Amino acid sequence: MNAEYVIDDDFGVIYIHKADHRNRAPQKSQWTISEQQERDCFGNILGLIYMDGFGSPNGCWGLHIVAGRLAYLGESASDSSEPFRALFIAKFVDSNENDRWHGYPADHVSNTQDIPTSDWLMYWFEAGYISQSQLRKISRGQKCKL
């Protein structure tokens, strides 16, 4: 069962927790943060999406920030070439473009579609969340530690 939450009344935004990203489905990356933290990760970028025009329904990206610092939020799928690699980027999509979003831990190494677009990367860099090295490694689909 995919639990649903109203994230923002003004924009009518719903967030859906996808069970297969928490139930050890072998082909799916898995969240390692709580559902509340997952919603916060999305909630923190609502303004960027709905007011600043960042991203698109096909791809918006979020980070898990703890005490002002970037933290891991998930791990790669167990049947990927490198199972259980720690992940720190979340991807959010609104597939039907009806303000019903869901998300998952993005594996930028295994899937080029999970590499955030340049506006998100530069926003995070300028905000001090990612370094110049991380900027390059994410853009090249290379392994990247925090």
Add this chain to the structure above:
Amino acid sequence: MQVIKLSLHGRYYDSQIYSGNLYLWTIDGRIITLSWERLINNLIDSVPENLKFAAHCAFKDNQFLYGQEWQLLFRDSAFQGLLLTRFDELNKFLKDFSFNDFSAFVINEQDNPFQFPHSDTLIYYDRLFVAGKEGIAVRRRYGTQYAINDNIEKLWDSPVLSMAGSHLALALATGQDGVYEYSLDSQIEKNEPRNLLDKFSNYVRWLYPSFFSSSYGTGYFADFRLRQLSVSYNEKRQNIRELESILSSNELFTNTSDTRSLYTWGSYDKICSLTKEHIKVLKYTPRRKMGGERKDIGKLELPNQLGSEIISADNALFGFVIELDDGLFIIDSQLNFHWFGGEPVNWRVFPNTKNYTNQLHVIYSDQVNIFSFNDDYFVNQTDKFAGIDYRHQQYQNRL
């Protein structure tokens, strides 16, 4: 011998050097075109008379010392010794030399018209290519000063992680979609990339007509042969590339008693496999009528177990460069080990250039370090274990 280093202060993301110019992508969205020729001439003017030749070879024209005309002279150990001494003296003279202000050598500074941050850049066939999440764009160099114009052309829309140029084509690593080839042949009306390998690829390099695709899992070697098209007497000869076989890194490096390979890569004449304890190398020689010959040329034990994760690796004439989580590990062609600690922002080697094959550019958060390696001139290229055979480099760069 110590590696000679020059630094340029600033916050950069990427660098390219080509035909007398240094191109620097700044982190705040500009491209600086610098006359490397004039900057090094200025440097050469400032060094003592007896170091000018070493400075010229170290930074401006390293091909000079590979020339056949010098081979006889190099067999004279006294001459070798003198040259090595001069490089060492130059290194001491330039110790930590850095350009805080190089504005006098700037040809052009402009807003970056390409996507940023990009995944890769390449100067090939007199064009600058920039790849990334948004595909590939190209800009021809122009004018007498060779700055980069704003008029850029989009070639492809799909994400590209790495690219390499040879045979009038780009090899493109596209992640889960594998390796594509984009022809630059102007005689082809519509250049649509064609898929050459459907295995995951995040790094690609040419080995003559063939290529090697690296990933954090299995690497793949696509072995092509060149076939000459039959043409009439007065027509230009034309070669086409035909796929002979695709071999996985497990098939290439078959000794199962070894510890697991962490990363495999290849370019020009060397294919490498790295484990925590050693590096194994195959030498590749293309053959016209069949697939290329791959010869096991042995393995080298590493000084310490590799403790951190491998990010990427590449071949240069001066040796192998391996990026780890926390720095760059270099095995030079005289089998010396070098460690440049600290996570780099970016790094590059330039085996496809004429005069800068001895350079390694390493960008850190506040500067770009340009390292010059000067040992390879004295290495027997036939027996060379680490690094590209100079003669093969010369051959491939003509293709």
